[in-house]
Amino acid sequence: MMKLFLIATLLCCCTKAFSKSIVGSHLEWQAISIEQGEYKVTLRLYLDETSGELDQQKQYVYLIQNDEHWKREGVWKYFGLFYLNLKSSGKIEQAPLPCRGVGQRDVFLNIYESVIKVPELAQLPSINGFVVAWRSQIGQRDGGDKNFVNSSLAYEWVTVTIPPITEAGTSIRNWSPVIDHINTFAICKGELVTIPLPASDHDGDNLKYNLSKPYGIHNMRFGLLTDSIYVSGFVWASGYTDQHQMHGNPALTINENTGEITVKPSEEGQYFIGISVDEYRNGQKIGSVSFYYTLTVVDCNEQQVWDKEIYKDTTSVRLVTICEGSQATLTSKQTFPGPQPEFQWTKNGKTIWGANAQSITISEEGEYQLLVKKINGCPNSFESETVNVSIISSSAEMDSIPPICDTTLPIALNATPPGGTFTGTGVTGSMFDPAIAGEGTHEIQYAIQGSEACPTAVARRKVFISLAPELDLEDILYTSRDKPIHIGVKDSLDVAYRWTPPMYLNSDAYADPLSTPSAGITYTVTATNAYGCTTSREVKIKIVESIFIPDAFTPNGDGVNETWELKGIEAYPNCHVTIYNRWGEVIFHSMGYQNAFDGTVGGALQMSGVYAYKIRLTENSPDLTGSLTIIR
CATH class of the missing domain: 2.60.40.60 (Cadherins)
Known part of the structure; x- marks a missing residue:
């Protein structure tokens, strides 16, 4: 067979060594x-x-x-x-x-x-x-x-x-x-x-x-x-x-x-x-x-004697009695020479999620047991002895408190037997003030000295306080007769609304209904949230009547059309009337219009020509603007 490569002493220099x-x-x-x-x-x-x-x-x-x-x-x-x-x-x-x-x-x-x-x-x-x-x-x-x-x-x-x-x-x-x-x-x-x-x-x-x-x-x-x-x-x-x-x-x-x-x-x-x-x-x-x-x-399964007892403080226990509202700590005293194993507590045979330490703090009755797994990193495991935990019901009882509003006046707290102490945010003596507690869920406790087995009896109640709705409204609105106008809240709230009376409204349940009034009217809106908290406000609608504004007058001394007469202006005694010349200078201004403009300013005749005006009938009504001509 053909030799492809000459073999040198490549392997002769390798040193033998014992190893796996x-x-x-x-x-x-x-x-x-x-x-x-x-x-x-x-x-x-x-x-x-x-x-x-x-x-x-x-x-x-x-x-x-x-x-x-x-x-x-x-x-x-x-x-x-x-x-x-x-x-x-x-x-x-x-x-x-x-x-x-x-x-x-x-x-x-x-x-x-x-x-x-x-x-x-x-x-x-x-x-x-x-x-x-x-x-x-x-x-x-x-x-x-x-x-x-x-x-x-x-x-x-x-x-x-x-x-x-x-x-x-x-x-x-x-x-x-x-x-x-x-x-x-x-x-x-x-x-x-x-x-x-x-x-x-x-x-x-x-x-x-x-x-x-x-x-x-x-x-x-x-x-x-x-x-x-x-x-x-x-x-x-x-x-x-x-x-x-x-x-x-x-x-x-x-x-x-x-x-x-x-x-x-x-x-x-x-x-x-x-x-x-x-x-x-x-x-x-x-x-x-x-x-x-x-x-x-x-061999991870060597026989080992495990301490399967569960301890409360330094005493091994099988039965534990605690008072309602109190807590107790259960723990295993077994030590582990290697890395810590996995711990899992169960209650009534079911996993307690998150209870993965060697100790557990309990406040509920039931059968508790600790499962220890992967001891020293191997599949060894053992279950502790079962501890039966019973709760002695507190002799103290407190009346429940329904959800209330932050605007509710302080309420009296009731509990039996008498002689105990109320504690909690917003509590003063035996009174609870929602305004002090503020929005959210609060716990009120009533503690009273009990028996020897349960030295302190505690009753607890949760109370939820809701903020009353806020209404952002205009108190007075002005509009012309039979002219639609929005009268509701500026921001939508997660509440229910009711407007009274429903006259002129397109809906009495909208947050921002449309009113088309034929006469002035006062509405009352009531906002109610999911917890029954209410807020009410009034909105007045005032009708702005039309006035006659002539576009010219002739102050020439012939006794006819000598002043700028605004018919109907007498209905608005607090109106503002302002007249400007061609340069934007104010030549006439009055609050109320008892004395009509006669074409003079300080006794001096004003030249013939076109002048601008602005009339505001009420404080919140829109300005009426235009031009008038003086003809001599």
Whole structure:
């Protein structure tokens, strides 16, 4: 077989070290350019914090023809050796599992990757394709695997099989399955867990997951033409097989379609798990990725004597009696050496939302119990003893108070038996003043000295105070006879309205109704909110009668039309009449119009011409404006 690369002493300088530091590994293959003989190889290593592999900047992979000669000869003969460069390294986020005070070791993911060039690969005859393999360089397994009897001193041997590069003279492109990140490397004994092992295929090939036996390497032999790697398969311990790699109920299984691993382990220890992800195209298997996985089972269920008692102060209790309106604190005295577990209090068997501390303050009767879960980060749990809490009803009783308005006069508070004390916002003696308390819900208490079992009896009542509606209105409005005018509130309020009398209105229930009065009228509007609080206001509508305003007069001494006579003005004794010359100067102004304008100012005749005027009949009526002409 053609030798593609000369093998130097790359592996001879590696130092052996005992470690179980490789906790997961698999390879990926991608054909980039078959014509140029370029292929991408990726190695993913999951390494714990003790791993010497963490600092390795390169890893080596082998290229082997897939003719299964290793099954016949007991060795793997490779014809190519390539190095991969470290691309990234980062710590995996794990759920903490510090059982029995032992913390979980950190796990890192190192990704090695290189584009290799093998232009002769497409010409090599290989009916079944090729195998790309990786051998751990530094860390041998430490023999701690419970499911194997001879895992010590062996190096892991991880493979990915790929289909032939060409078939019938046609190039076959292929991307091996890609296994996504995992983050579970330790589980608890007796806990049912499901571990996802998702994989995807760039080419859309169908993937099947299976449990498979891992390979191990004990030594290598180099020759001039062929380099050989001796493979010694691991030997299953008693009771373990390819398909039964961890005891449990259920034992470890993998879903062949989804890759989910399910197990409820029954024994603690370290387990070396082998998994294959096979890819099928058109119903025929064309390749496979092996994934080796170290899964540790920790015994989180050690027998421990828990203090299940619940304490009130320093005394354990099963029965607690408290007075109505009083409180008591219940607590567990159990201490926990590791991180704090999860606490959950229940009342009458139902979860009390938010009660997640080791203590609880209670004021209601019922059966209380504390559930403690995930002790030391494991699924341990225990339920405390049940505490029955009863409430002694207070002998004090207080009359209820309906919702009232802030405008309500102070009311008397009533309670029995007499001799107690009222307290609360707005309370003075036995009187409650809504105006002092203000808007909102207030609590009034009545306390009276009780019996020995209930030294202080307390009665409580809630009272709601609503603000009376506010009405923003004009007190007096002016309009012409039979002319519509809006008379209501300026801002809409969430209240009901009633206008009386309903005469001239388009509605007596609108906030801002329209009035078309034929005569002056006084309306009363009453606003009522949802709590029955009312406010009333009056609005007067006054009719502004028309007056006759001539547009000219002739103060020429002939005794006819000598003054500017405003007929009807006498009905408005408080009117304002103002006349301006052409320059806007006031030449005449009077309050009331008892003396009509005669064309003179201070005895001086005004010139003939056009003058402007402004007349305001009442204080709130609109101005009447126009022009008048003096003719001499």
